[in-house]
Amino acid sequence: MSNTFSQHSLFKKKPKIATKSDLINNHINTHGDKIIVDIPLLQIVIQPQVRRHFDKEKIIQLAQDIQQKGLIHPITVMKHPKESETYLLLIGGNRLNAAHYLNWETIPSIVKEYNSNTAQNEILQLAENMHRMNLNPIELAEAVMRIKEQTGYTLTKLAKILGRNLDSLKQYSRINKLSESEKKYHIEQKSTKNDILSYLANRELIQPKEVNNALFDTTKTNPYDHLSNHELTQKIHEAESFLKVAKKLIKKDKIYRTINDDKHKNNK
DSSP states (O other), X not given: XXXXXXXXXXXXXXXXXXXXXXXXHHXXXXXXXXXXXXXXXXXXXXXXXXXXXXXXXXXXXXXXHHHHHOOSSOEEEEEOSSSTXXXXXXXXXXXXXXXXXXXXXXXXXXXXXXXXXXXXXXXXXXXXXXXXTOSOHHHHHHHHHHHHHHHOOOHHHHHHHHTOOHHHHHHHHHHTTSOHHHHHHHHHTTOOHHHHHHHHHHHHXXXXXXHHHHHHHHHHOOTXXXXXXXXXXXXXXXXXXXXXXXXXXXXXXXXXXXXXXXXXXXXX
């Protein structure tokens, strides 16, 4: 009986709570990622994200929107594997930057256990950003192909995991084949996915023409373009003289062959 009572939650020794951090840790340990807790901004470390480029104007706009309406969606972090009271940002880079812009001390967060699988973490980030449609298509394309390479997944399997259709991921695969300078240009121009696909379509139409023009230019090249009229006239005379000699030689050869053939027949 005593053992039964000792196992009941009412009789279990409560963890000592002396600071706000103790309270946060107690909530996380008790409820896991089922609750939202306020995490100090200074305790959140930003690790490499799917998003590589942050638009300062968009962050300011988001900060103003949050100031008016409040933060509707909490960010998602995970526990640091080695440092206590430290968290790694998983989802919500723009929201975290907006909170810094507003000089918040804490931000509502969902806390998950640490996961060392980079590909799985990027899949979570990618799915979130694809749902919100707030990531530029170049970063999306790079993330899709990076995850594909890390996991060995086919585009078909990755499409199912991300909840996207296969054609959409094939388009991102095409976008990822742009050169670094082309990618930089489209990021700076804030090109949409359709803008980039249109650019690729036009480029594919132009490239064959450029190849044909190059071949055409080759056939137009004349090794005698640099010669004067006098020199060209000399070349014509030389060519005519050569043709006369060649014709005579061919005619002579034919006569010689005919005589030999006749001799061969007579010998039989």
